Amino acid sequence: MHPIQLFDPESSTFTYILRAASGREAVIIDPVDKQWERDTLQLDRLGLKLAYVLETHAHADHVTSAGKLREMTGAKAAVPSGCCIPPADVQLHHGDVLRFGDNEEIKVLHTPGHTAGSMSFVWHGNVFTGDTLLINGCGRTDFQSGSAGALYGSVTNELFTLPDENLVWPGHDYSGQSVSTIGWEKRNNSRLANRDKQSFIELMGNLNLPRPKLIDIAVPANQNLGLPQGA
Structure with missing residues (x-):
């Protein structure tokens, strides 16, 4: 089973809708505030009822629509427990399993590094890696309690131990790519393939990337599910 992949061009963010094989329930991963109308229209078009809104982490480059979607649909917001998002309905931990539809299961993996609380989600041979693993790259590790190590x-210990044929669906892409596989990334990822831990740490420490423009707005907003403070 494949997800429905949607893209926000302003932040280069992928949002995913997972639909149950039977029944009408669905899950959305990493929705963007400016795209809530697009996302709800897509759900309506397919006759889907949203069960969960999932976040892979507290994003620094866009504001989530998780709170708005929860208000509109009655879905539960499920977030990484290490990302300080107290208004969420479910605080996720490594090894948790989220269930929706008749027999759908999403396995939760704690994959810190981009942020201390970052998580990935495994569903039917698909892994949604957020900013932990990108296509031919990875998320930066120089803010929000990030750690290259x-x-x-x-x-290496969680994602690359999944089957090689598992499809990798990243949180972002900046080069017009949409999906990869665990096997391809293990062999070819320009930052991680055939690189030991120390050389990776050195590589990440020398990137000298600019500070995200929206970080001071996005992170506090996302820690409140994208809703105004006090809402």
Whole structure:
């Protein structure tokens, strides 16, 4: 089973809708505030009822629509327990399983490094990696309690131990790519393939990336599910 992949061009963010094989329930991963109308229209078009809104982490480059979607649909917001998002309905921990539809299961993996609380989600041979593992790259590790060493461990010990044929659906892409596989990333990822932990840490420490423009707005907003403070 494949997800429905949607894209926000302003933040280069992927949002995913997972639909149950039977029944009408669905889950959405990493929705973007400016795209809530698109996302609800897609759900309506397919006759789907939203059961969960999932976040892979507290994003620094866009504001989530999780709170708005929860209000509109009655879905539960499920978030990584280490990301300080107290208004969520469900605080996720490593090894948790989320169930929706008749027999659908999403396995939760704690994959810190981009942020301390970052998580990935496994469903039917698909893994949604957020900013932990990107296509031919990975998320930065220089803010929000990021750690290059932790990210290296998350990828090598959790994600790269999944079957090679598992499809990798990242949280972002900046080069017009949409999906990869665990096997391809293990062999070819320009930051991680055939690289030991120390050289990866050195690589990440020398990226000298600019500070995300929206970080001071996005992170506090996302820690409140994208809703105004006090809402």
